[in-house]
Amino acid sequence: MSMQDGLVMEDRTAALRNASEILVVEDSLTQAKRLERLLKEHGYGVRIARNGFQGLAFAREKKPTVVITDVMMPEMDGYELCRRIKGDETLRDVPVVLLTSLSDPRDVIRGLQCGADNFLTKPYEDAHLLRRLHHILVNLELRREGHAQMTVEVFFAGQHHRLTADRIQIIDLLLSTFEAAVLQSTQLQKLNGDYRHALEEIKQAQANFRTLMETTGDAVLVVDAQGTVRYVNPAAELLFDVRAEELTGTPFLFPLEEEGKREINITSPNGDILVGDMRVVNSSWDGEVVRLVTIRDITEMVLLRERLKEEAITDPLTGLYNRRGFLMLGEERLALADRLGFSVVCLFADLDGFKAVNDTFGHEEGDRVLRETADVLRRTFRAADVLGRIGGDEFAVLLVQDGPEGIGAVMARLRHTLEQANVRNENPSVRLSLSLGVSMRLPETPCTLSELMDEADQSMYKEKIAKRKLRSET
Structure with a gap:
């Protein structure tokens, strides 16, 4: 296509947008306002209906160019609204786009049965919605030429379905469904990549945590809700002068009623009395709520403090x-x-x-x-x-x-x-x-x-x- 043809196409598309009025039927005010703002920013005229009955009344009052309707609505859902629009001689050529999660493939059958022209899967990207709307407007003239409808019988999910629709409707509906599947597949691939990246970050964080715990000079212990020691770092082994295996699985020696800090006296196996600054915070360990205990040996500082106090x-x-x-x-x-x-x-x-x-x-x-x-x-x-x-x-x-x-x-x-x-x-x-x-x-x-x-x-x-x-x- 030449540059001149491209400019002509852009002018035609802009003219279609300016001449279009999109009827949005959405019971969520937040979603409705978001969609209204997006469409108006791109030159479309927009009218908002808050439920299916109001949407049908607005469509009969002033024929819209396209109807975009949520499927899940009280009183009259999107499928019923679409069925009534397609059953109205004055409105049947209005394209209807269903906003759905497509959580069940049978939604496609229901869309064909009610005469829907397109699916838009939630949550959707703004660019995807705009592309779908542009496709509908460009092919609007073909739809209004009145292609003959065809009736087919299909067996799906254990049931026979008799479908009557024109070929363009079927093609568009299947293409939109395929596009939604492709987008979901792309998102899943991206999520899979993000998941692998997150796993690598978790492994790195675990390695950093292990290095930190093994090299810090403070004793670190994890104590569960029953008061049992679940983890002991090397500094704790030195402070208590016992191996980690001897502490792990045993009751913690000091009460842990609440978070905070206090000084404790630790008696070593040879009878020496050490003073520790113990700090306790709530944390999570293997999905359980535990107490994270850090203890710093402050014996020399306490002796100095007592000496200074005595000298004073x-x-x-x-x-x-x-x-x-x-x-x-x-x-x-x-x-x-x-x-x-x-x-x-x-x-x-x-x-x-x-x-x-x-x-x-x-x-x-x-x-x-x-x-x-x-x-x-x-x-x-x-x-x-x-x-x-x-x-x-x-x-x-x-x-x-x-x-x-x-x-x-x-x-x-x-x-x-x-x-x-x-x-x-x-x-x-x-x-x-x-x-x-x-x-x-x-x-x-x-x-x-x-x-x-x-x-x-x-x-x-x-x-x-x-x-x-x-x-x-x-």
Whole structure:
């Protein structure tokens, strides 16, 4: 065909489109609007009917060029609509295109029986619909020439069918059916190729997952709904110091009530205690809902954290609690005493003549005196008592009276321990001497820790003043 013939054909096709009105019968508003937009964008006139009865009324009101109707509609389906159109003398030459899923080959027989001219298989591509519509319009004149109908009998799906249709209708219907089959075959081939590609991607993802699980430093375990371990990676074998076969199929050692993270203690076969940061999330494994558990060994980090915490509340020179640590532990002791109904004693101690020690013998000797004083307090009081250096040469003790021993006995023991220290003193010129103050918090007269410490401090200050007065008189 020459270029001029091609231009003439294009002009003719455009003229056919502009002169055409397509009646779309579709009960789905979304599908109807989509089809209306597509056809109007390509120059067709369009009228929409929402059901078979309305479509038949519209066709009788104004004869359409082509009817495109969905098969599955309530009240009057597409086959019945087509049958009534072909039974109407004024409408019988209007081509009818059935929109169907073609899920059953018997749909072709039903299409021939009702007089349909074409099938369009759902879901369809826009280009396919436009090509089919163009084919119908180009052959419209041949259809209207009124070819003689023929009657044939066929045996299909266990039944005899008597079909009356003209040859063009049969050819078009069979061609559209064949085209639909070809398109479905093409789509299946594409899907098959996509399926193979997806399988390759899945295999690659599995290989990547296996590599990740085998090389990660975190222990990874899969635990099913019954709490049984289903998978263990090499890092988990190292963390628990057992082989994967020994863990797989056994109950998981820790409760997994909910998702989240927490620290756990792991006891190794040789008795070492490890600390793990355990994180739990819901996941899927072989189609089952499971718990994906990851555990990271944070033993060194926890030890460092505890050491930093200890350093934050500990006096580095004496090893006693510093003021912050004393206040923090003191509040805990008061809460304990309240729960048990015990009394609490606070003791304040201040070194006598400490400034003279520093001025005369230097700060190294002053530091030794502070350490020796702290050691006296440790030898005097219990491990459960709170001992602190709360100032330069000031010390404090907080003890819960949970036994018969009175404060007088405790003070006597402190003075005895202090004398023993002076006997062993490396520098006879420096004697340890403490001014002491005591306060008591009874269950029936509660007070705050700050008030208890202030009272003990004032009591200690009174003793220090009395000592100075005694020395001045002598």
